[in-house]
Amino acid sequence: MPSLAPDAVYQLLRNLTSPVVAVTSERNGKRNGMILDSAVRASIVPAIPRLSIYVHKFNFSHDLIFDSGRFVLHLLHTDQLDLIHHLGFQSGRDHDKLAGVPHRLGQLGAPVLDDCHSHFECRVINVMDTGSSTCFLGDVVAVGFGAGAAAKGDVMTAGYFRAHIPSEWRASYEEQLQRAQSFAESRSRAIQPVTWRDLKR
Numbered sequence: 295m296p297s298l299a300p301d302a303v304y305q306l307l308r309n310l311t312s313p314v315v316a317v318t319s320e321r322n323g324k325r326n327g328m329i330l331d332s333a334v335r336a337s338i339v340p341a342i343p344r345l346s347i348y349v350h351k352f353n354f355s356h357d358l359i360f361d362s363g364r365f366v367l368h369l370l371h372t373d374q375l376d377l378i379h380h381l382g383f384q385s386g387r388d389h390d391k392l393a394g395v396p397h398r399l400g401q402l403g404a405p406v407l408d409d410c411h412s413h414f415e416c417r418v419i420n421v422m423d424t425g426s427s428t429c430f431l432g433d434v435v436a437v438g439f440g441a442g443a444a445a446k447g448d449v450m451t452a453g454y455f456r457a458h459i460p461s462e463w464r465a466s467y468e469e470q471l472q473r474a475q476s477f478a479e480s481r482s483r484a485i486q487p488v489t490w491r492d493l494k495r
């Protein structure tokens with residue numbers, strides 16, 4: 295174990311969180327969206343754009359992405375706190391979170407949100423199991439900007455979100471985080487060997 299207290303290590307690791315993004319998915323006509331801050335650029339080759347995301351297995355989006363092999367990642371504006379609350383504080387397992395969120399289907403058939411900074415349509419090309427989550431590696435196959443994106447200011451970073459989260463949301467945010475942490479604690483050491491079904495050898 296590292297010599298720092300676990301909480302101090304966790305706070306240090308928070309420096310590695312990504313912008314707060316919306317990730318959408320679709321399976322058999324069911325559309326959904328979630329929020330994550332675990333997105334990473336996964337290629338330095340301009341002609342081969344790639345990114346990766348970590349999605350916990352208890353999230354509905356996990357199964358939609360795993361089964362369909364595609365997702366859309368949206369960078370958000372700093373004025374989209376309400377969308378984060380809508381997509382990131384409740385599951386779409388039992389209801390349609392995208393019902394009131396203007397969107398269309400993109401080239402891969404997954405939802406593209408009208409209002410965002412920009413979006414990346416991704417086809418999953420490999421996965422890594424972490425026990426509690428799956429890291430999806432995606433080839434970016436299409437990119438676009440949201441409506442009026444240029445006028446709407448900066449990209450929503452994790453730091454901005456944490457500094458501006460409305461006080462009335464804070465308790466449910468902390469509670470959700472603790473639930474996710476105890477799920478992850480119980481599952482993180484049970485890593486499975488997974489071979490992505492579409493991997494060409």
Ligand SMILES: Cc1cc2nc3c(=O)[nH]c(=O)nc-3n(C[C@H](O)[C@H](O)[C@H](O)COP(=O)(O)O)c2cc1C
Nearest residue numbers: 328329330331332349350353354355382384385386
């Ligand atoms: C700021 C923020 C960051 C989040 N980061 C992640 C993440 O990196 N991975 C993840 O699986 N869930 C993350 N979540 C939690 C999911 O967005 C949340 O569990 C959501 O309700 C899942 O919806 P679904 O069940 O409809 O897929 C985050 C939520 C917020 C608000």
